[in-house]
Amino acid sequence: MLRVGVGAGARLTSPGYAPMNLEKKLAQWQEAGVIDADTRARIEGFEHGRQHPVLLYALGGLGALTLGTGIVSVVAANWDAIGKLQKLAADLLLGGALAAAVYWSARREQAWLSDVLAAVYYAFVLASIALLGQVYQLGAPTYQALLTWSLCTAPFMLLARSPLVAAVWLCGLVGTQGVSIDAWLDTLRKGSGGNALANNLGATLAFASTLMWLWLSRAPWLVRERPLVSDTWTRMLWGAVLAAGLAAGFLFYEHPSGSQLLSWSLGACGVVVAALHVSLPRLYPHWSAQAYAGHRLLVACIWLLLAAAAGQSHGEAAWLGAIAQVVLLGIAAFSVLALGQLRVFNLLTAAIALRVLVMYFEVFGSMLDTGLGMISGGILTLLLAWLWKRKSPELAQRLGRMGG
DSSP states (O other): OHHHHHHHHHHHHSTTOOOSSHHHHHHHHHHTTSSOHHHHHHHHHHHHHHOOOHHHHHHHHHHHHHHHHHHHHHHHHTTTTSOHHHHHHHHHHHHHHHHHHHHHHHHTTOHHHHHHHHHHHHHHHHHHHHHHHHHHTOOOOHHHHHHHHHHHHHHHHTTOOOHHHHHHHHHHHHHHHHHHHHHHHHHHHTSTTHHHHHHHHHHHHHHHHHHHHHHHHTOHHHHHHOHHHHHHHHHHHHHHHHHHHHHHHGGGGSOOOGGGSOOHHHHHHHHHHHHHHHHHHHHOTTOOHHHHHHHHHHHHHHHHHHHHHHSSOOOOOHHHHHHHHHHHHHHHHHHHHHTTOHHHHHHHHHHHHHHHHHHHHHHOHHHHTTTHHHHHHHHHHHHHHHHHHHHHHHHHHHHHHHHO
């Protein structure tokens, strides 16, 4: 019984699995004899230890923001009276003090304090770079400033543990990468035939970057020492994958031709997709077979959608793009349900219904003038809601049994 209980606990706490109604589930499992009382207590203790006081972090962030705003106001009021060297010295002194405070609090395992200080330090370094650029009129490209910012803050951001700081850090890193790649591609576009090369490189780098970030989010050290950071990155990155696929559906709203079409990058992107398919069991060893299948199908369909929409000339086909988006949302809903994430499944189900309703406005605009399209759209939406209410609990239980 203990062995089964530990397995259940691993499923509850594995990355990509969001426990819903934990107390209720554990009570049901104990009554059914799946776990014993000791195993239930250990699982509850572990899950409660993972929870962070949201109010405490919110108050800490608000206090840090107020303090920073006050310092900026004082400096701004005396800006003209402060010399360049004094500005630089004060900036370096404050930055060094913040870095030391982040390290000190992390070494003493004061998670709340280290997370708040890390967030303040992250914003402070970016503001400092902007200050230096303004004082000394450096005129450097934006991507250079962002690269310097990301490199300088990385060692200290690794000390943070909260999901909120992890999300902010990931947005900063991905934003830095995006601006840097765009600057490089913009240089290529200025050359002869550069548009086609830039478009193909951009598509290839987008797929390759996704794979790179997914690998980084599952780095052994990060999973072991910063599980909440790893889990937050994983959720955000897969959400970005779905968002990118939905955005690709809008390519059917355009009339791509000539240099706008993709060529060799489709093959390169296919290789990246194949690498991701092979890597999934290693990246997420606790997933079920259904979860692997769903995520693999999602990535493969995004590649097929890109190949169909940007690999050949076509006229405007809004209906085809809309159908592709509904299919992607359906695959994503199946994937998260296989992971037990019922709340995300509910959200994706609502998104499917909303997308279908919007599709009626796009495709059957003339019918909507008489109300017939709205009536049929409402009936279809209600039908989806009825199917969800009837079938989602049954499907979740079936997937849970198959995955177990």
